[in-house]
Amino acid sequence: MTTAARPLTRHRPLSERIIEVLLFLSAAVGVVTTLGIVAVLVFETLDFFVVVSPIDFFTGTFWSASILPRAWGVLALVSGTVLVAAIALVIAVPLGLLAAVFLADYASPRVRTVVKPILETIAGIPTIVLGFFAVNFISPQLLIPLLGRNNIGGFSALAGGIVVGLLITPLIASISEDSMRAVPRGMREGAYAMGATRFEVVRKVVFPAAISGIMASIILAMSRAIGETMAVLLAVGAKPQFTIDPTESVQTMTAFIAAISLGETAQGSIEFKSLFAVGLTLFGMTLVLNLISGWVVRKYRTAY
Amino acid sequence: MNTQLSEAPVREAATNGPGPAIRLATLPAGGAAPTVDAAPEYVVELRDVSCYYGAFRAVRNVDIKVAKNAITALIGPSGCGKSTLLRTINRMNDLVPSYRSEGQIMLDGQDLFAKEVDPVAVRRRVGMVFQKPNPFPKTIWENVAFGPKVNGYKGNLNELVETSLRRAALWDDVKDKLKQSGMSLSGGQQQRLCIARTIAVNPEVILMDEPCSALDPRSTLQIEELMAELKREYTIVIVTHNMQQAARASDTTVFMTMGEDRAGFVVEQGPTAQIFTNPRNQLTEDYVSGRFG
Ligand SMILES: Nc1ncnc2c1ncn2[C@@H]1O[C@H](COP(=O)(O)OP(=O)(O)OP(=O)(O)O)[C@@H](O)[C@H]1O
Numbered sequence: 001m002t003t004a005a006r007p008l009t010r011h012r013p014l015s016e017r018i019i020e021v022l023l024f025l026s027a028a029v030g031v032v033t034t035l036g037i038v039a040v041l042v043f044e045t046l047d048f049f050v051v052v053s054p055i056d057f058f059t060g061t062f063w064s065a066s067i068l069p070r071a072w073g074v075l076a077l078v079s080g081t082v083l084v085a086a087i088a089l090v091i092a093v094p095l096g097l098l099a100a101v102f103l104a105d106y107a108s109p110r111v112r113t114v115v116k117p118i119l120e121t122i123a124g125i126p127t128i129v130l131g132f133f134a135v136n137f138i139s140p141q142l143l144i145p146l147l148g149r150n151n152i153g154g155f156s157a158l159a160g161g162i163v164v165g166l167l168i169t170p171l172i173a174s175i176s177e178d179s180m181r182a183v184p185r186g187m188r189e190g191a192y193a194m195g196a197t198r199f200e201v202v203r204k205v206v207f208p209a210a211i212s213g214i215m216a217s218i219i220l221a222m223s224r225a226i227g228e229t230m231a232v233l234l235a236v237g238a239k240p241q242f243t244i245d246p247t248e249s250v251q252t253m254t255a256f257i258a259a260i261s262l263g264e265t266a267q268g269s270i271e272f273k274s275l276f277a278v279g280l281t282l283f284g285m286t287l288v289l290n291l292i293s294g295w296v297v298r299k300y301r302t303a304y
Numbered sequence: 305m306n307t308q309l310s311e312a313p314v315r316e317a318a319t320n321g322p323g324p325a326i327r328l329a330t331l332p333a334g335g336a337a338p339t340v341d342a343a344p345e346y347v348v349e350l351r352d353v354s355c356y357y358g359a360f361r362a363v364r365n366v367d368i369k370v371a372k373n374a375i376t377a378l379i380g381p382s383g384c385g386k387s388t389l390l391r392t393i394n395r396m397n398d399l400v401p402s403y404r405s406e407g408q409i410m411l412d413g414q415d416l417f418a419k420e421v422d423p424v425a426v427r428r429r430v431g432m433v434f435q436k437p438n439p440f441p442k443t444i445w446e447n448v449a450f451g452p453k454v455n456g457y458k459g460n461l462n463e464l465v466e467t468s469l470r471r472a473a474l475w476d477d478v479k480d481k482l483k484q485s486g487m488s489l490s491g492g493q494q495q496r497l498c499i500a501r502t503i504a505v506n507p508e509v510i511l512m513d514e515p516c517s518a519l520d521p522r523s524t525l526q527i528e529e530l531m532a533e534l535k536r537e538y539t540i541v542i543v544t545h546n547m548q549q550a551a552r553a554s555d556t557t558v559f560m561t562m563g564e565d566r567a568g569f570v571v572e573q574g575p576t577a578q579i580f581t582n583p584r585n586q587l588t589e590d591y592v593s594g595r596f597g
């Protein structure tokens with residue numbers, strides 16, 4: 001038999017085609033859902049902007065959704081969110097990076113296999129528990145004795161920032177450690193062979209080579225901190241205000257959404273609609289962070 | 305020259321002058337140069353060295369003398385412990401948690417295994433070039449300047465980078481692109497960059513672990529020519545699987561093999577010509593003639 005007898009035309013069995021359709025459909029579900037959510041957010045937000053001017057919304061610094069006179073300056077909520085996230089990062093970045101360096105280059109294999117899972121367990125603690133921990137331990141046992149009752153209350157951006165910081169530390173540590181460990185051993189050895197100390201190897205070779213993963217981990221952690229709800233709902237109070245004072249009680253965007261959604265807000269009311277405007281703003285912020293993160297990874301990636 | 309190997313004063317190793325130029329000056333001047341029949345001067349001496357990974361003995365009771373300003377080739381079948389031995393000389397294997405060694409390695413009369421010796425200081429005097437070129441993901445300039453910087457070099461870095469690249473026969477290839485990544489170079493160029501980087505620290509001994517095994521024949525020849533050039537100022541120990549390379553490029557050859565227990569040991573060492581043409585041991589003869597048994 002000659003090979004010419006075998007047809008060169010396309011022939012695919014039915015099962016192949018069914019699988020393809022199924023795969024396409026499941027991918028489509030994700031895309032459609034996301035688009036649906038964005039569509040609803042945008043639609044309701046536009047409805048909200050019929051009543052409240054977008055300029056007032058995006059530039060105003062007073063927020064009062066339920067108590068008259070009402071005010072719709074989202075910056076009050078944005079500042080609460082940013083303040084808590086900033087405090088969280090101030091705690092989590094150094095802590096997470098030190099942990100990553102320790103695990104990647106200092107810890108013995110035995111220590112690493114014990115410590116890493118423990119660290120990752122912290123990330124798995126239900127955030128409501130962390131919020132509870134903030135209210136019942138961090139504020140009364142730590143912050144108030146340290147700063148004085150007159151200077152800080154039971155609810156503060158600081159308390160919220162600390163627990164969110166604890167929450168995102170493992171995220172930074174884990175992703176950064178992965179990218180530090182991905183730096184080839186040969187590269188480390190090259191530096192050691194020239195008489196670099198361990199710390200010099202970490203600082204001058206491993207860290208720069210892993211920088212894209214490290215930055216990505218920080219941005220991811222930032223976006224996680226901004227989106228965090230339950231811990232801050234309990235810890236920071238419910239006082240929307242435009243401030244950078246960490247000892248103040250504030251309200252974050254997520255906490256506002258949770259509080260209003262849980263309350264008895266009538267559907268179709270202006271408060272209800274404001275949820276979507278705040279939600280869309282939040283969505284926009286995290287979207288921008290994710291885009292930056294993707295860009296950073298591409299820009300700084302080192303090919304080994 | 306007689307730099308301490310203990311912690312404190314090591315930094316002066318690199319600070320005492322404009323790098324390689326000084327070394328030239330410290331070499332014996334014309335009249336004092338060793339003549340053919342004078343006993344060769346040994347820079348490194350391994351005395352009864354054994355190496356262990358945990359309970360496994362990878363190398364046993366090795367005695368090797370490494371002559372100054374010469375190329376010593378280490379040959380032997382795969383797994384006989386050549387790399388292990390090489391990485392013991394610059395205490396690189398201290399980084400392997402299960403690793404341990406016994407015996408003595410004398411460098412200029414100091415025992416590298418002595419308690420007070422700092423491995424970091426050892427590596428500043430005993431450089432290493434690896435099998436796979438491993439430039440840092442930094443610019444070519446930064447790659448060469450790295451070693452001197454961590455060694456606290458105080459002189460003119462630009463000059464040192466240039467001299468080192470010239471010595472590694474790479475200057476003409478890269479002089480217009482010092483700001484490009486070291487990883488953008490070809491394999492052979494990367495390996496010469498790694499040699500330049502090693503020279504920049506101005507070591508006394510350069511260890512090379514199969515430095516050409518990832519390179520094409522032309523780059524290999526370039527590296528061999530370079531080694532012949534470099535031995536005038538440095539002492540070189542090279543591990544190679546390439547018999548022609550060992551025969552061509554080295555002055556002394558050490559043949560190792562391993563026993564039943566997989567522990568490597570030295571069978572025979574001597575002038576390269578003798579090892580290849582007139583070995584004393586049957587094992588050596590079989591190995592160098594390709595009848596590997
Ligand atoms: N990090 C390590 N941990 C445990 N055993 C090791 C380690 N490195 C090497 N060995 C073992 O030590 C022995 C010698 O290995 P080594 O790499 O020194 O051989 P080699 O002569 O360089 O071989 P090759 O020619 O293949 O490079 C081998 O049996 C190897 O399995």
Ligand SMILES: [Mg+2]
Pocket residue numbers: 386387388513
């Ligand atoms: Mg080897």
